[in-house]
Amino acid sequence: MAPSGCLRVQEVHSDESAEITSYLNRVYRTEVDVRPLTRQPGRRLRVDHRRVSSSTFALESVRHDGDVEVRAEAAMGSVVVLWPVEGRAESQVGGRAGRAAAGELIIGSSAAEPVRIRTSDATLQTVVLDRRLLVEAAGDVGHVRPADVSFTGAEPVSASAGRALTAARRYVDDFVLSGDGPATPLVLAAAGRLLAATALAAFPNTVVTSDRDHLRDRRDVSDQPALLRRAMAFIEEHAAHDVGIGDVASAVYVTPRALQYMFRRHLDSTPMAYLRRVRLEHVHRELVDGDRSTITVTAAAARWGFAHTGRFAVLYRETYGQSPHVTLRS
Structure with a gap:
């Protein structure tokens, strides 16, 4: 092909x-x-x-x-x-x-x-x-x-x-x-x-985080609940777009590391894991509401950023207790 x-x-x-x-x-x-x-x-x-x-x-x-x-x-x-x-x-x-x-x-x-x-x-x-x-x-x-x-x-x-x-x-x-x-x-x-x-990760480079940045990141989490809600809302609103952790951090005016602290402390998760969960929910809705004659599991998963159908199927089963194909047929 x-x-x-x-x-x-x-x-x-x-x-x-x-x-x-x-x-x-x-x-x-x-x-x-x-x-x-x-x-x-x-x-x-x-x-x-x-x-x-x-x-x-x-x-x-x-x-x-x-x-x-x-x-x-x-x-x-x-x-x-x-x-x-x-x-x-x-x-x-x-x-x-x-x-x-x-x-x-x-x-x-x-x-x-x-x-x-x-x-x-x-x-x-x-x-x-x-x-x-x-x-x-x-x-x-x-x-x-x-x-x-x-x-x-x-x-x-x-x-x-x-x-x-x-x-x-x-x-x-x-x-x-x-x-x-x-x-x-x-x-x-x-x-x-x-x-x-x-x-x-493979080659020597200048991407390091200084102690000063680290301390500022900790100060940035002082208003965590409100900022966290805003970050979650941004992710949910933009889940269909190419969103990275830097985009979410910029939207709520904190550093990427501060954003990671918020998600880890309050949700025991990460911003990108939350984005993946939101996208998985969108796939689930498409499979539940979709017409079996026009929709496929592979196409729905790909539309929401899941490239590897095998890994997607495992994640879907862990989340919803059944395979995505069963959801589509039911």
Whole structure:
């Protein structure tokens, strides 16, 4: 199946230099120079590049024959993580260098610095994350200004952190972007947040919460019951939209961490868990009130942001005591 209308597919398979350059400049929205490091008489550089993208992230498959260097002198505005499936890759982002063999991963591009990437007989997979998505994910961790979000190393902090990001990419590729999964706007928003959060956990970065922010967060919860009601009302009103913890915190004028304190103290939950519960209630209503001839469990779940039908079914059964299919048939 082809990707849904919420996704855009772009690709090039060419050994024509002008076509390759034009394509890369277009998808990365900056001037990108690709050149072979070793030249063979009568042989031109061939690039195979396929990108499936939403509004905030993209997954790519890339093939370069031979030894190749990719340069971008201007900032791309997005972070690119590289996985060599075959061959190897090296990156130089600002003053940070990274090396990856097959099965490993590195930061190939930051959002704000020139980039140099070298590959050797490489087949690559990538994740491209819009900087706005990373800022939003960083805000879920604590009180962070946009200028504070940057990566300070090109290699993962640990093998397990790298495996977590690899698993997240595989999940998004298999269940969201494959064309077989329900790539609705809410599902894509959740997938983007998953990739951004695991990228921040995988690589060294500047997302830290100071003691001063921590103390301010505790002061912010002084009016918890009223603020909590407002936060819950905001979530209920905007459950059909792409809502993150930063959006809810801004709506009630507290920091994300203060919001988390409120939900944990009074509801023994989190803002995102409450949002998930509200969305689950909407699915339940659709299944109860819907026409079995026009509605399916998969479509209703996807409409409210549940991409994995198996996990959705487990959550639904835990909440309502029966499978969603039984609800729809009854």
